[in-house]
Amino acid sequence: MKNVITKGLVMAHAIENINGKDCMFYVGETPWHGLGQKLNDAPTIGEAIDAAGLDWEVGLKDLQTVDGVPVSHRATYRKTDGNILGVVGPRYTPLQNRDAFDWFQPFLDAGECNLHTAGSLHSGQKVWVLAKLNRDNSEIVKGDETAKFILLSNSHDGTTAIRVGYSFIRVVCANTLAAAHSKTSGNKLIRIRHTRSSKTNLENIRDIMDNINSEFEATAEQYRFLASKNFNQVDVRRYVKTVLGIEKVNDNDIKTRTRNIMDEILTLIDGPKQSAVGVRGTYWAAWMGYNEYLNYRKGRTADNRLDSLWFGQSANDDMYAFNKAME
Known part of the structure; x- marks a missing residue:
C-alpha cells in the first residue's frame, strides 16, 4: 500500500477532521485506510489523547419540547465546542475519553501492551482505543500469523454500549481497525451500559481478562x-x-x-x-x-x-x- 497520510477530509467522511487534522493516530506502518497521524513510537496516554484529537469531555444538557415542557431524555455534547453528539436516556452517564485511555494504564505499567491506534468517528459520536499486546503471535498455518490486541470502543451518542475485549488481527493484512471490531468468534467483546457504575464495571473487567490465553488458543x-x-x-x-x-x-x-x-x-x-x-x-x-x-x-x-x-x-x-x- 502506498504510504500516504490523508489530510483534509470532507464532512461526508466518518473519521473526524478538525482544522485539516484527522482525529486519529496509528503507530508504525500506514494502515489499509491511510487515515490519521503517524507515530513512530508507542505513545504515552497523554501523547495518544493529543495525537487522536480526543482531549475533550462530554457534558449533558436537559431537553424540553418546543412548548417548554421538560422531557426525561438529555442531549450529550462536546464541552469544547458545544457540538451535540446524541440524545440519551435519563440514566446515561458518559465515559469520558480520558477514562477510556486510563483503563489501559495498568496494562501499560506492567509492560503487557502498547497503545496502537485511537480516534473518533462522526464528529466525536464514537471513540475507540486499540492496544497491541506484547505476546507471541499465533500461527494459523506456516507463514500466516495473527497478532493479539486489546480493544475499547465507546459511543457518546448512546447508540452502542461500551465495548472492551481481546481481538485477533491477521498480520498479513494491515486492516487493524476493521478486523478488531469484527463480531466473529475471534473477537471476545464485553458490553457495558452507560450508567453511573459503568466506570467501576469497566475496571472489574481487568480481572476477567487476566487469564485470556486459553481463549486466544481456542480461537x-x-x-x-x-x-x-x-x-x-x-x-x-x-x-x-x-x-x-x-x-x-x-x-x-x-x-x-x-x-x-x-x-x-x-x-x-x-x-x-x-x-x-x-x-x-x-x-x-x-x-x-x-x-x-x-x-x-x-x-x-x-x-x-x-x-x-x-x-x-x-x-x-x-x-x-x-x-x-x-x-
Missing part, C-alpha cells in the same frame, strides 16, 4: 480448523452466494451488480493475500477473501467502510460469513 484452533477445511469451485461459489444472501437464486437470474460483487469476492479468495501454502483453497482463504472485500472494496470511502465494519451492517455480515465457513 486460533477455530482458524486452524478453517485452514484444514478445503473447498472446490462448487463449494466456494455456494459459500459466496450464501454470504451474499442469494444462495437460492439461479446463476442466470443474478442481477449484474450482484454478479460483479460475487466475481470480485471470488477473485479476492483466489488472490495474493490468500496464496500461501496451507491457505489457498481452504475456508480460511474463503472467509479472509470475503473479509478483504468488506475492508477494501465495499462502500465509497475507506472510513465509511471502517464505520460499517465497526458499528454497522458489515460487522454482522462478517460474523455471518465466519459462522457459515465454520459449518
Whole structure:
C-alpha cells in the first residue's frame, strides 16, 4: 500500500477532521485506510489523547419540547465546542475519553501492551482505543500469523454500549481497525451500559481478562480448523452466494451488480493475500477473501467502510460469513 497520510477530509467522511487534522493516530506502518497521524513510537496516554484529537469531555444538557415542557431524555455534547453528539436516556452517564485511555494504564505499567491506534468517528459520536499486546503471535498455518490486541470502543451518542475485549488481527493484512471490531468468534467483546457504575464495571473487567490465553488458543484452533477445511469451485461459489444472501437464486437470474460483487469476492479468495501454502483453497482463504472485500472494496470511502465494519451492517455480515465457513 502506498504510504500516504490523508489530510483534509470532507464532512461526508466518518473519521473526524478538525482544522485539516484527522482525529486519529496509528503507530508504525500506514494502515489499509491511510487515515490519521503517524507515530513512530508507542505513545504515552497523554501523547495518544493529543495525537487522536480526543482531549475533550462530554457534558449533558436537559431537553424540553418546543412548548417548554421538560422531557426525561438529555442531549450529550462536546464541552469544547458545544457540538451535540446524541440524545440519551435519563440514566446515561458518559465515559469520558480520558477514562477510556486510563483503563489501559495498568496494562501499560506492567509492560503487557502498547497503545496502537485511537480516534473518533462522526464528529466525536464514537471513540475507540486499540492496544497491541506484547505476546507471541499465533500461527494459523506456516507463514500466516495473527497478532493479539486489546480493544475499547465507546459511543457518546448512546447508540452502542461500551465495548472492551481481546481481538485477533491477521498480520498479513494491515486492516487493524476493521478486523478488531469484527463480531466473529475471534473477537471476545464485553458490553457495558452507560450508567453511573459503568466506570467501576469497566475496571472489574481487568480481572476477567487476566487469564485470556486459553481463549486466544481456542480461537486460533477455530482458524486452524478453517485452514484444514478445503473447498472446490462448487463449494466456494455456494459459500459466496450464501454470504451474499442469494444462495437460492439461479446463476442466470443474478442481477449484474450482484454478479460483479460475487466475481470480485471470488477473485479476492483466489488472490495474493490468500496464496500461501496451507491457505489457498481452504475456508480460511474463503472467509479472509470475503473479509478483504468488506475492508477494501465495499462502500465509497475507506472510513465509511471502517464505520460499517465497526458499528454497522458489515460487522454482522462478517460474523455471518465466519459462522457459515465454520459449518
